[in-house]
Amino acid sequence: MLDLSAASLLMIALTFFLAGMVKGVTGMGLPTVAMGILGTIMPPAGAAALLLVPSFVTNLLQLLSGPSFTALALRLWAMMLTILLGTIAGAWLMANDTAGWTTMGLGAALMLYAGFSLAARQLSVPRSLEPFLSPLIGIVTGVITGATGVFVIPAVPYLQALGLTKDDLIQALGLSFTVSTVALAIGLSSGGALQFDSMSTSALALAPALLGMWCGQKVRNAISPATFRRWFLVCLLLLGLELVVKPLF
Structure with missing residues (x-):
């Protein structure tokens, strides 16, 4: 059961x-x-259950905002299918972890993503390799998503390497994140980690998430997105390190 005290609800609202x-x-x-x-x-597992509704709604809006859904779905269907299967399988690890390994895995995934992004390594994937790489990237992303609740590794660097236009990349990310969210919900539900109080609290978290998105869009016009992104990644790196070492003490 989730702790639904006033302090916990305030923390959840501020987080989202x-x-x-x-x-x-x-x-x-x-x-x-x-x-x-x-x-x-x-x-x-509890944190992942809380993010389901805000993640699904915001990513679905992002997915539907672009003009190329059909073309992207046909191009990336194998990756999406393996993300779905890998996430459902990986969610078993999260739902049945009793030793804190998924917390360490979450921290490692955050550190890997932040470190890669700070290094600003731009990869390029030839179109001829996509039929082989897309299912592999999908299954690895799915297992990591299911085990940690983090959707980004290695899907985001891979999609960035496909040479998509800016609008198509945003829509492709929305597609990947939406599939990951649905698959995570299925995996947590089948593993018994998804309960009614989690979903009701997740629905309540949608409002602060949407308010935060609106404020973030205003902030984007006032500061350099590159500067914000750099400090965000540094904080993410430190947060990941804290999660890695936390179970050791």
């Missing part, structure tokens, strides 16, 4: 406001931030 703000500024990061912060105060 901050996560929504990051998404409003950078176009991504809501599940990553939410999992990172909530993972310090509750098991990853």
